[in-house]
Amino acid sequence: MDVPGAKRVTGRVAVALTLAVAALSVGVGILGIVDPTANFGPVAQYIPPAISQTAGFTGSLTGFLMVMSAFGLRRGLRVAWYSTLVLLPITAGQGLVQATPYSVPLVVLSVVAFPVLAVARSRFDEPISLSTSQLAAGGALAGVQAYGTIGTWALRGERGFTGVNTMLDAFYYTLVTSSTVGYGDVTPVTQEARLFSLSVLVLGTASFAVALGALLGPALEARFASALGRMTQSDLESLDGHVVVAGYGDLTEPILTELAASGRQFLVVARGGTDTSELRDRDIDVLAGDPTDEKTLDRAGIERARAVVTATNDDGEDALAILTVRETYPDVRVVAAATEQENEPKLRRAGADTVISPAVIGGRLLARSALGDEHAEEEAADLE
Template identity: 35%
Template sequence: MPDSTVTPLVSLLRRLAIALGALVATALIVYFGRDGYIDNNAEGSPISLLDAFYYSTVSVSTTGYGDIVPVSDTARLWTTIVVTPLRLIFLITFVGTTVELLTERSRQSFRIERWRSRLRDHTIVVGYGTKGRAAVETLLGDDKSPDDIVVVDTDRAQLDAASALGLVTITGNATRSSVLRIAGVAQASALIVATNRDDTAVLVTLTARELAPKLRIVAAVRESENVHLLRQSGANSVIVSAETAGRLLGAATTSPNVVEVVEDLLTPDAGFAISEREVEDSELGGSPRHLADIVLAVVRGDGLFRVDSSKVDSLERGDRLLYVRKATPPDEDD
């Protein structure tokens, strides 16, 4: 998140213009007051414009060879009250640029290291287009803190939009391991791959799986024929965005109410939503079909079982329930 809207190139060009201005001003002062200067290497020769620029260069840069010097009182006065401040402006401009650059790099490195040391169990979203934004909205609707969401993208405009929501943003190509390391992929709890290209999604998944073997990776693809590539690359869940949208479009023509219910369930901050929770002690040994909540499925170990499966007729400690809950709008939160 940049602190200034001025680009580094513009800032550098401005400082270069100031330095050149000081150089030219000094040269013109010497040239117009050339009668008060002498060239010790060419005694008797008048100071030319080239000599004036030469003197300006060695003077403002504090090199000071001493071949061209002011000898008259007027020239020395101008050197004292005008040339010396110009010399200081020239030095401050370049030295200040170097110091500021080193300071900013050190400060940024310190901020990154401090942030990475505190970052744990966060979610990384690669791609902040339509799919990425919808994923982030769902996470925020499920009470995920903006500080626990890291957005990786190459589009500065998209990252600015994510920053406006308080999200952590990283500019870079997520197919590079260095970018994912900066995002803290080894400490993350989940990675959402929402790129616009299926081949990019495969590369991101491969890179992330290599860096974090136990990371949960959820990827979106456009074509169903690429699902197996994402699975082989290490994705835990693959969503075919085009086909999913197509199914909803087809269902909307015959059963529009079904589509409205599905959209309601997928919207975490209004109506009803699908959520997950642990089994309570009072529910152990009971059937998930007889609970007060509407249970859709039970997660046991690495398996997901529908509520009517005989394997989950009796709930055990460590089971997790996928159930329908009433969503709480943001303005009704305590």
């Protein structure tokens, strides 16, 4: 049987191992650059210092890429899973080539992390979601770099640029020019080359600025959202022993009042719109999303929740939410409110542990009060 808790633990172990490999790759790589002499292991005598130093430099770069992959894994991105799966054998190979005592943990952790990552594959199924503006910004940045590299290569030597002998030199010049670094080791010597350099400078600077704005904008927006009282991913992950209120409606209000009075931490999962904005204005924790969606409920921390309450005005949606919870987390307690009395057995069959019909309770109290029961009004007041 597939246990969600075990999947989550395996995913966290995979992320932790990836971060550890990234840190070791950067550290061992820097040490390899400082001291490129390979002097440890059976292959050390066959590795020239230049190769070992190159492995150290590329190992540092690989380590930084691994850090990016680890953050992607933390978000559950499938593309990060693929990139990490590709990078782990590379870090292991770089550790072997560097052949120092410090590279042994790097090789070992890389080998250990690979099967753990493979086992946790189902944990990382989130597609990467890039907006049209982000795709356009990335395409513009790549296009400008390609334009500059090809143009610089075409104008190499006496035709335009001194110091450009390879395609890598052309790319290097394009990158340092468009990023406004400009070391001066590659120089345009003809009128055409100078005009071309100006075009690379203008287009490159603009593409970098647009790309940074498009890629960092959503992150800054998330920070502002957090400052305005919206829950961040770390806030959601810290929830434990809370009550999840799946959906929002007229029946939900007294539930929220009672939960707030009890001091128990709770989270409302509701579709985005006016309701979520109003709840946030009242300092109520809200997760905007579909309460019948498994991924949304997973973000709400259902597996760590004390109970789930469904009490919207739509029994059909409540039943679907209950089915989703039961399918994924069969052990969590589910309490439901039935708007229509005839739907009580249906909600029970869907998987609710307790089903309460406010209409039935209210009707019985009204009938008792009409028949002269003096305690009916008191009981109703206690329920308010």
